[in-house]
Amino acid sequence: MATSSSAVPPPAAELVEELVIGNRILFQQNVVDAFGHISVRHDKDPTKYLMSRHLAPGLVTADDIVAFDLDSVPVHDISKRYYSERFIHGEIYRARPEVVAVVHCHAPQLIPFGATKAMLRPIYHMSGFLGTGVPVFEIREAGGMTDMLIRTPMLGKALARALGDKQIILMRGHGATMVGTSIKQAVYRSIYAALNAALQMDALRLGEPTFLAAEEAAKAAESNDGALERPWALWKRQAMSE
Amino acid sequence: MATSSSAVPPPAAELVEELVIGNRILFQQNVVDAFGHISVRHDKDPTKYLMSRHLAPGLVTADDIVAFDLDSVPVHDISKRYYSERFIHGEIYRARPEVVAVVHCHAPQLIPFGATKAMLRPIYHMSGFLGTGVPVFEIREAGGMTDMLIRTPMLGKALARALGDKQIILMRGHGATMVGTSIKQAVYRSIYAALNAALQMDALRLGEPTFLAAEEAAKAAESNDGALERPWALWKRQAMSE
Amino acid sequence: MATSSSAVPPPAAELVEELVIGNRILFQQNVVDAFGHISVRHDKDPTKYLMSRHLAPGLVTADDIVAFDLDSVPVHDISKRYYSERFIHGEIYRARPEVVAVVHCHAPQLIPFGATKAMLRPIYHMSGFLGTGVPVFEIREAGGMTDMLIRTPMLGKALARALGDKQIILMRGHGATMVGTSIKQAVYRSIYAALNAALQMDALRLGEPTFLAAEEAAKAAESNDGALERPWALWKRQAMSE
Amino acid sequence: MATSSSAVPPPAAELVEELVIGNRILFQQNVVDAFGHISVRHDKDPTKYLMSRHLAPGLVTADDIVAFDLDSVPVHDISKRYYSERFIHGEIYRARPEVVAVVHCHAPQLIPFGATKAMLRPIYHMSGFLGTGVPVFEIREAGGMTDMLIRTPMLGKALARALGDKQIILMRGHGATMVGTSIKQAVYRSIYAALNAALQMDALRLGEPTFLAAEEAAKAAESNDGALERPWALWKRQAMSE
Numbered sequence: 001m002a003t004s005s006s007a008v009p010p011p012a013a014e015l016v017e018e019l020v021i022g023n024r025i026l027f028q029q030n031v032v033d034a035f036g037h038i039s040v041r042h043d044k045d046p047t048k049y050l051m052s053r054h055l056a057p058g059l060v061t062a063d064d065i066v067a068f069d070l071d072s073v074p075v076h077d078i079s080k081r082y083y084s085e086r087f088i089h090g091e092i093y094r095a096r097p098e099v100v101a102v103v104h105c106h107a108p109q110l111i112p113f114g115a116t117k118a119m120l121r122p123i124y125h126m127s128g129f130l131g132t133g134v135p136v137f138e139i140r141e142a143g144g145m146t147d148m149l150i151r152t153p154m155l156g157k158a159l160a161r162a163l164g165d166k167q168i169i170l171m172r173g174h175g176a177t178m179v180g181t182s183i184k185q186a187v188y189r190s191i192y193a194a195l196n197a198a199l200q201m202d203a204l205r206l207g208e209p210t211f212l213a214a215e216e217a218a219k220a221a222e223s224n225d226g227a228l229e230r231p232w233a234l235w236k237r238q239a240m241s242e
Numbered sequence: 243m244a245t246s247s248s249a250v251p252p253p254a255a256e257l258v259e260e261l262v263i264g265n266r267i268l269f270q271q272n273v274v275d276a277f278g279h280i281s282v283r284h285d286k287d288p289t290k291y292l293m294s295r296h297l298a299p300g301l302v303t304a305d306d307i308v309a310f311d312l313d314s315v316p317v318h319d320i321s322k323r324y325y326s327e328r329f330i331h332g333e334i335y336r337a338r339p340e341v342v343a344v345v346h347c348h349a350p351q352l353i354p355f356g357a358t359k360a361m362l363r364p365i366y367h368m369s370g371f372l373g374t375g376v377p378v379f380e381i382r383e384a385g386g387m388t389d390m391l392i393r394t395p396m397l398g399k400a401l402a403r404a405l406g407d408k409q410i411i412l413m414r415g416h417g418a419t420m421v422g423t424s425i426k427q428a429v430y431r432s433i434y435a436a437l438n439a440a441l442q443m444d445a446l447r448l449g450e451p452t453f454l455a456a457e458e459a460a461k462a463a464e465s466n467d468g469a470l471e472r473p474w475a476l477w478k479r480q481a482m483s484e
Numbered sequence: 485m486a487t488s489s490s491a492v493p494p495p496a497a498e499l500v501e502e503l504v505i506g507n508r509i510l511f512q513q514n515v516v517d518a519f520g521h522i523s524v525r526h527d528k529d530p531t532k533y534l535m536s537r538h539l540a541p542g543l544v545t546a547d548d549i550v551a552f553d554l555d556s557v558p559v560h561d562i563s564k565r566y567y568s569e570r571f572i573h574g575e576i577y578r579a580r581p582e583v584v585a586v587v588h589c590h591a592p593q594l595i596p597f598g599a600t601k602a603m604l605r606p607i608y609h610m611s612g613f614l615g616t617g618v619p620v621f622e623i624r625e626a627g628g629m630t631d632m633l634i635r636t637p638m639l640g641k642a643l644a645r646a647l648g649d650k651q652i653i654l655m656r657g658h659g660a661t662m663v664g665t666s667i668k669q670a671v672y673r674s675i676y677a678a679l680n681a682a683l684q685m686d687a688l689r690l691g692e693p694t695f696l697a698a699e700e701a702a703k704a705a706e707s708n709d710g711a712l713e714r715p716w717a718l719w720k721r722q723a724m725s726e
Numbered sequence: 727m728a729t730s731s732s733a734v735p736p737p738a739a740e741l742v743e744e745l746v747i748g749n750r751i752l753f754q755q756n757v758v759d760a761f762g763h764i765s766v767r768h769d770k771d772p773t774k775y776l777m778s779r780h781l782a783p784g785l786v787t788a789d790d791i792v793a794f795d796l797d798s799v800p801v802h803d804i805s806k807r808y809y810s811e812r813f814i815h816g817e818i819y820r821a822r823p824e825v826v827a828v829v830h831c832h833a834p835q836l837i838p839f840g841a842t843k844a845m846l847r848p849i850y851h852m853s854g855f856l857g858t859g860v861p862v863f864e865i866r867e868a869g870g871m872t873d874m875l876i877r878t879p880m881l882g883k884a885l886a887r888a889l890g891d892k893q894i895i896l897m898r899g900h901g902a903t904m905v906g907t908s909i910k911q912a913v914y915r916s917i918y919a920a921l922n923a924a925l926q927m928d929a930l931r932l933g934e935p936t937f938l939a940a941e942e943a944a945k946a947a948e949s950n951d952g953a954l955e956r957p958w959a960l961w962k963r964q965a966m967s968e
Contacts, residue, residue, distance in 0.1 A: 116687055203354035451838070473759070475782060599937075
């Protein structure tokens with residue numbers, strides 16, 4: 001974190017460190033490549049969030065983390081370059097008070113579901129969080145002919161509206177956005193949404209899959225939320241030893 | 243192994259070491275990710291088995307190995323967290339006296355077969371052990387609407403019953419469980435069951451595959467059982483040098 | 485660069501270094517294996533271009549970079565072995581004055597599109613540059629029965645003609661060639677053309693994909709051109725630390 | 727090589743070293759896993775060939791290389807364990823005097839073609855050597871119900887007969903065998919046969935592929951044979967630095 005003279009208190013060092021690790025894990029697990037980003041709500045001020053400056057997630061360090069307000073304006077330093085799609089984060093934090101972390105990615109396995117009518121559904125218990133439904137955002141409805149990016153508060157609001165109370169939204173011709181009540185949960189959901197997509201594509205070629213029932217999915221999601229430390233410990237070791 | 247004052251004698255250090263290596267191999271070969279587990283029957287007491295505490299297999303060391311009885315109660319220390327699905331292991335050891343090792347995994351290639359009507363069959367000699375048939379466990383029949391996990395002795399018994407005298411069982415919406423008469427055999431079967439699944443999916447898209455006949459499969463399985471040291475030496479070097 | 489006594493001035497060391505990095509990135513990102521090549525137009529003389537001698541791109545160093553004229557004759561040293569397909573580069577530089585870098589590769593994901601009637605189209609914003617169309621070069625029309633390689637100025641001219649004003653051309657039974665106004669842009673296009681091909685194959689199996697509209701593709705391509713430094717920094721670190 | 731007092735002269739150290747490198751490359755390039763083998767005809771005695779003892783190719787060193795006669799009997803030391811399928815090698819060397827190297831593998835991409843009626847055909851110039859046809863060996867015709875392995879001279883002779891004058895043969899439910907006039911050529915053919923299979927599977931899902939015409943394939947194969955040093959240098963560096 002760059003030092004600051006503003007009224008916004010600095011976030012806990014542990015939170016910044018966890019956000020850095022989240023960036024690295026998303027890269028090491030192939031959820032993001034040079035593009036995509038992860039943010040976390042500020043622990044001292046819920047009207048702010050923390051995210052890296054314009055940088056590939058695999059290269060992010062604590063010094064790159066910046067605070068933004070919910071309009072996605074950097075709090076301290078407007079001289080650097082920031083992710084042009086930071087409005088995804090700000091508008092979701094505004095619309096969903098319980099959300100603590102947001103991931104935006106172009107995970108390859110998710111793109112085909114966003115581009116077709118196929119619905120992403122939970123094929124196994126690891127992705128029970130998909131069971132409440134996965135909407136698809138069509139940017140043409142909100143913005144007409146664009147470069148596909150969420151470059152404005154208006155587009156960010158439209159995306160947040162399309163997300164509603166769900167945990168993940170696919171974005172046609174672009175990628176996906178996932179939320180969570182912690183960095184660990186949002187990272188978990190990103191990794192297993194992508195893996196579920198790959199497994200579902202394979203299963204669809206084999207026959208008619210039996211997906212998890214809504215009740216199975218809800219129970220599985222709750223169970224998995226109780227075991228987030230286990231994969232995090234492994235992912236962290238893999239990501240930080242590179 | 244944690245030291246102990248109970249009546250259960252400590253297992254051979256070599257067995258614990260082999261179990262640790264088995265954990266690492268399953269991770270390095272992508273059979274397990276942060277989830278899944280491998281156990282071995284206790285060499286001094288067939289009514290006990292050894293398995294890691296609640297930990298990603300890729301992180302397991304000898305100090306993490308714990309003894310359980312066939313009710314899957316830890317023998318020495320009930321204060322730690324253990325795998326919630328340890329009943330898979332205990333109930334299979336109870337039902338199958340000849341079984342010495344059990345692997346439970348969510349190998350991605352196996353999920354599509356568990357979720358559809360497609361039958362996993364031996365497409366080449368490396369997976370002859372599939373030739374006696376691969377049942378699919380539907381947890382709804384045993385437990386109704388669950389979180390998909392084998393969390394109770396009752397579900398463990400139902401799984402063991404569905405496994406019958408087979409070497410592997412797929413679990414709908416969840417994963418798979420393999421058994422063997424040694425750690426090496428159970429690990430071998432895990433790796434080649436997953437690989438066979440991938441090859442079979444490819445072959446099914448090319449045309450009607452000729453699978454191994456039952457007699458071919460049985461003979462191939464016997465031959466492979468005589469060559470387990472060869473892949474183990476390679477996998478061990480790959481897994482332990484990470 | 486080998487030293488030289490000819491009239492062609494030496495290129496900037498930074499350009500040679502960037503070309504070396506481009507070689508390594510293309511290998512590390514699986515765009516090329518031992519075959520394929522990347523060139524850049526000479527910064528001091530637009531009638532010359534720079535490329536490695538006959539060597540796998542993953543092994544190229546600054547000492548291997550050689551200058552060629554637009555007839556693809558090496559300027560200084562005709563004693564070494566050079567890529568037999570260097571005419572791809574020379575003839576495209578001759579036909580397209582604005583082109584500064586050329587990549588030729590056999591990226592596995594692109595071969596199926598070159599061998600069938602399926603058209604490569606932009607499935608997401610990262611590959612907006614595909615939106616102006618991707619022609620397929622049929623060497624039989626230009627050269628009859630060949631070894632498929634662009635071994636002559638005549639074949640190079642035919643390829644350049646088929647490329648026209650596009651950014652990429654597929655070559656039936658062979659590979660693909662991409663151009664850019666910088667090394668970074670040509671490398672970017674190579675990586676995302678291959679990734680788009682993989683995603684499109686997956687999407688086609690799921691249903692009828694919605695591809696980017698021409699206007700979306702054009703706008704996305706322009707946006708991406710403004711963010712080339714971000715992936716380059718990551719790819720460079722990955723490629724040069726091997 | 728173990729020292730010897732027999733009448734068979736020791737092979738050139740360079741040949742043994744090249745064979746070791748060939749073993750490691752086949753492993754590093756995923757043509758073989760713990761199973762599969764590569765041999766070379768003895769440079770001092772064409773009625774002998776060199777191959778590792780029973781060991782995963784990725785672990786082979788010069789000390790593991792042993793000489794066999796064409797009956798596949800080890801020349802010096804019958805006390806060790808050898809590959810049970812060494813008759814593949816001995817019988818092909820007997821039947822094909824021009825063959826200098828033989829690879830046997832279970833490359834995953836090739837298994838689906840051996841198990842179905844789909845014919846492996848050259849989809850691009852890198853695999854022109856496939857253009858003369860790829861027979862499939864059905865071991866049931868030669869040996870009835872077996873463990874699928876070429877365990878006897880009789881089965882080895884049947885395989886060599888089925889191979890005929892071709893460069894590669896698929897083995898139903900088992901794997902493939904490739905030959906070459908050098909270690910480098912046999913390794914090249916192994917790697918690109920597997921890659922071609924993957925590309926062909928993708929192309930078949932996209933539409934009706936245009937394969938290389940026989941004349942194109944023959945010319946491409948000849949061209950590639952003139953460039954074997956280029957990939958070998960890269961593969962060697964990758965394999966020997968592990």
